[in-house]
Amino acid sequence: MRRLGELEAEIMDRLWSWGRPATVRELVDDLNRTRPLAYTTVMTVADVLHGKGMVHREKDGRAWLYEPTRTRESYTAALMQDALAATTDRSGALAHFVGQITPDEQDALRRALRSLNGDDQE
Template sequence: MPHEEGRRPAGALEAEVLRVLVAAAEPLTPRDVLARLSAPLSYSTVVTILTRMYDKSMVARYKDGRSFRYAPLTDESSVAAERMSAALGAGTDRATVLRRFVAGLRPGDEDLLRRLLTDDQG
């Protein structure tokens, strides 16, 4: 699906905020997160993203004076796996969805997937 010029793909900001939180040694304030992001965002945008992530149980929120600190409850791989599972569940023909997913894999990913499935069996 094409994106408008300058517009990020869905979930891209959440993924970047999550990367910042996972890399931190302690819970961060929204201002701390803003300072560590590569994307030029406003403070209110960061607060909105963190609030949405809290509502989705992606982060924990701790009261710190008049503000909050946030810590990750998940990682980027888990979020991607959940999105893949949701996309699979949205289709009516799971076999066709999986077949088209596998057909779109990068070189080497199909072999990796096969190894992962074999390892889980044994």
């Protein structure tokens, strides 16, 4: 899974945050609050995201409605999996990772592992 480009990430962030399908016009209007972008630029990037399988689109009148095909968490997990695939020492990489996350994140990781192993009773 390739990391998203800057504008791709901004578009996906909005779609994930809004939790509903959106048109390019809605995306452009929101993105233009922080920086000027042409409608055609956002439309092109939304089309690229569709080609990458990151969004599904459906015709709504003359416009396309774009909706994420995966959750933000699923995307993040895929990036983490790719990062692990870059090493021959997965255990070492995981140990370094766990050593760098906060205690709250370590607790969340423990809960996730217990849940996956069916040991989610505390």
